[in-house]
Amino acid sequence: MKNHFRLGLFIFITPVLLWLLLLIIVPHVELLLMSLHGKDDMGRTVWTLANYRNFFTEEIYWYTFVRTALYAVIVTILTFLVTFPVAFYITKIVSPRLSGFLTVLLLMPFWVSELVRVYGWMILLRESGVINHLLTSAGLLDAPVEMLYNDITMLMGLVYTSMLFMVVPLISSLEGMDDSLIEAAHDLGASPMTIFYRIIIPYAAPGITSGSIVVFMLALGNYLTPKLMGGKNSLWFTEQIYNEFIASFNWNQGAAFGFLLLALSSLIIWAGLKISKQQLGKALS
């Protein structure tokens, strides 16, 4: 009996372990080793920390990283501000039957790939695009303006891309909240503002935390949207990594940047959790 159980467990767990080992652990170990290697003056491959040192000594590298991280934080906050009222409306204000329908409506755009959606935005926003055409033919603009390739557009694109990953955890945490909690707080003398800050936000905190982590990581690691909507000036850290691998063909440097991105973003999330007094386990459960 017990052996049967063991065997079953083994059969189920083997593919998972293999997947973890072959697709995640092995490549990462490989990359880690690569990031710790470099060429010395004689062109021989040696162990070195130079790839990591470069990040801190070359201004452009860490400047790009700080900029990317800062924008990722802003994207996270903006995404929260945009999606929270939507999630609240869907879960607490409309009737339950309508709320399911609205949720599906909300998720629909995300059935198409990110690339297609970004191209959609580009068709709308570019100099010869739909919005410029409408504005000029309505006489509101004398000549079309370029709305793509600036930071604002890029942030908007990132927020749009990330919305799904914020709104789903928000909806699921707000859905679990009993409406009578809001009424009870109101009955005990709380104003609508107090109810929002003392009851609704703390209740939704695990959802907010997990949504924020996912959105932050996705924004930080996004390549497509900054590249296409931010253009040449986007200075996104993932482009830096891409350049090292593909343009400079310096895989060692690229691998080091990859690990730095992983370490620094983990550090930022850890700090965020500490500041907001949230626990990762609670947020992800």
Add this chain to the structure above:
Amino acid sequence: MAPVLDIQHLRKTFGDFIAVDTLNFQVEDGSFFSILGPSGCGKTTLLRMIAGFQQPTEGKLLIRGRDMSRVPPNRRPVNLVFQNLALFPMMNVRENIAFGLKRQGVGAPEISRRVDSLLERVHLSGYGNKDISQLSGGQKQRVAIARSLVLEPSLLLLDEPLGALDLKLREQMKIELKKLQADVGTTFMYITHDQSEALVMSDRVAVMHNGRFEQIDTPRNLYSNPATRFVAGFVGETNILPVRASSSAPLQVQTSFGLMLRATPVGNCQSDTLDLFIRPESIILTPAESHEDINLFPLTVQNILFDGSNTKLLATVGQSDHELLVALPQNQQFAHIGKGDTVPAGVHVDSCRCYPRGGS
């Protein structure tokens, strides 16, 4: 002094449906007032109007003489204990109870003092720092009540607060709530569909049916002197017999199985199809004296429902198939009675109450 609560012509409709139908009543200061009615009769709707979560369609609602129509729930001097308690899961017991005081801007030392004194009152001293999820059903109940009581409201509204508890705990909480109310002196307005809760705890009970009050009275009067057919059937156990009036003044009725009884009419008993109500304990087995005010008939025991001090018999009159519930006196006088025995029985005319069939 004005009554705590004064309700005048209060009405609430949802579309065509009348949930609360033109109520008029007052609740006196310091009393335990219950509203008893089957589920769906409009109890919660009435309570939510008093708390301010629903606007009356018509009528007025005064608390201590002040009109409440424009006062939002967070400014009314009433607090509501919710049917599902609605304790804040992200706060511990102490924070839950302190929530209302903080909103009033009471200072921290004062909050701490008042929370402690209330925790002691509801026998939860030492539980202040526990999480809500660590409490048992009865403890949660008491936290919910403490959370409202700490604000010293003019009126505490309780919406079936014992509904979720198991039977044993419910019995215990009934007594505790009654004691607590006497202790703090706050006016309680208690809603329930359980007649025993209402009878045990209240000073006065309003019986509600289809949005209307059928009777507002003391528990004793409600039980022994129900004003309408609905109250007679809803409050307490009773035998209901459909009867025909064979003569009025004095009223004489005939049951479907042919038994003739003298009875007391309540309300408008002009029609000749009536309902006769007899409480199980008013049927006396082997009555000692045969007074003219006592209806006599033989009972055949069909079944014995043993339940300790609450043991009852199911019996038929002669060979008819209409079973009557008869309470046995507490002494062991009838311990020898067995299935199939025939015993003489009697019931006083005053205990045979007739109500018009159908309507209220």
